[in-house]
Amino acid sequence: PYLKIALAALLPSVLYFFTVWIGVHFFAMRDGLHGLEAKEIPSWSETMGASSFFIIPFAVLIFFLLRLYTPQYAAFWAALSTLPLAFVTPDWKYDRTFLTKIKGAVQEGASQVAMIASICACAQIIIAILSYTGFGVKISTLIVDLGGGNLFFTLVLTMAACIILGMEVPTTAAYIMAAVVAAPVLIKLGIHPLAAHFFIFYYAILSAITPPVCGAVFIASGMAGADWLKTAGYSLRLSYAAFLLPFVFIYDNSMLLITGNLFDTLLCVIRVTMAMIFLSAGFIGQFRRELNIPGKIVLLAVGVLWIVNHWLWDLLALIGTILVVWDRNLIYRNTPNPQNVESERMRSDG
Structure with missing residues (x-):
């Protein structure tokens, strides 16, 4: 049944997007990128109001996809549904510059x-x-x-x-x-x-x-x-790191919710989550501070240990995780972040 297939795809897809998210986080840490300051973050009501402006094209897209139309057909009508939105602003007020907006689009x-x-x-x-x-x-x-x-x-x-x-x-x-x-x-x-x-x-x-x-x-x-x-x-x-996910659910079907119980699935998700964190950090070269080549190898090794579904490998992975986190925390506390130092220097020069 379709529902069974959709449920089987749930955990692998969530873990894939988690891997991408954690990778973006490590890239941001490595390159010294920071989030918005508190005063720059829009309020929840403003965010929801602006987001509601985009619900129409997404709703049209999802509607046609659920009706089993082709993606191209669904995308065409979703794009066409944005045309009336040119006449209003994100806060749903009449926009006199709609012709300019259409021309620019x-x-x-x-x-x-x-x-x-x-x-x-x-x-x-x-x-x-x-x-x-x-x-x-x-x-x-x-x-x-x-x-x-x-x-x-x-x-x-x-x-x-x-x-x-x-x-x-x-x-x-x-x-x-x-x-x-x-x-x-x-x-x-x-x-x-x-x-x-x-x-x-x-x-x-x-x-x-x-x-x-x-x-x-x-x-x-x-x-x-x-x-x-x-x-x-x-x-x-x-x-x-996400390229390794299919190997996990081949050797451990509990990720696909087709074998095992809730405890087995939870254990599998924990192992894979830890593996994705360490593998992403190793591939990108950032974990609390920038990693050298031996550091990357160690994190990749710990990530691989977490992948394998065996109690001995899990034990070794846990020991490796504790040692890595302890070591990186020491380095984090005792070594200034070059990106932060550069940012402070630029502020003082400004």
């Missing part, structure tokens, strides 16, 4: 579409090579055969196959193609069918942020006016 939209279209046209070269030669399907078939019955090796090769297929076709098509080839192999190796299909679908989605094609990165960088290569680098560093 059309110009900005055309510019962004041109940028995205040019980038996608370049990416199409890679896509065409993979598609017309059938290279993607050949690679996926080959690497699954190379697994040789070893579960971990087969999972790694299946991951690569899903990402390669996701470069040349949309996510749904990539999932179908990879599922036909890889899902039976994974199920024969003892993987729960739902977990096997989730594993394949997850990596088909992650192909959208994996170079060299990384279609989602092209679109996001075009909209933000950022360099796509740097954006791809940031997206990978934010999601490196």
